[in-house]
Amino acid sequence: MAFLRAALGWLVATGTLGVVVSIWPSLAGPFRATHAHMGVLGFFLGMVMGVAFWMLPRPGGIKQTSWEAATFLLLQAGLVLRVVAEPWWRMTGDRAVQAAFVVSGLLLLGAMVVFGLAMSKRVVTLATIREKGLGRRRAAAPQEGESEGKG
DSSP states (O other), X not given: OHHHHHHHHHHHHHHHHHHHHHHXXXXXXXHHHHXXXXXXXXXXXXHHHHHHHHHSOOGGGOOXXXXXXXXXXXXXXXXXXXXXXXXXXXXXXXXXXXXXXXXXXXXXXXXXXXXXXXXXXXXXXXXXXXXXXXXXXXXXXXXXXXXXXXX
C-alpha cells in the first residue's frame, strides 16, 4: 500500500508543479524534465509497481517483503534526489549537483532492476506451476456417491 499512497502523492506533486510552472513560465525550462519524471516515474511507475506487488500471482505463496521494500526505497530516494538535483543542475550547471543527478538515475535504475528480478520470480508458466505443485490447491476428491463434474 505504501507504493500506492506514494504514487498518489507524486500525482498531486506533479499537478502542483504544473500549476507553479503555469504561473511562473520562466521556471518551465529547468523544471520540464523534472515534471515529467515526477509524473511518469513517481505516479505511473510507482502505481504499476505497487499494483504488481499487490496483485500479481505469488506461486507457492512466496512473500517478497524485502524485494518490495528495496524497490520502494530505491524508487522514492531516487525520485526525491532527482526532484532536488535535476532543476538545480539545469539552472546552475554545477558539477557536484550533476553528480547527485546521476546518483538519482542510478537509484531509479536500481529500483527497476530489483523490481524486474522480483517479478521474474512470479512470472512462471503453467507447466512450471504444475511441475512444482505451486499455485491453488487441488480440488478435493469426489465424495462417495458423487460423480466427477457434477456439483
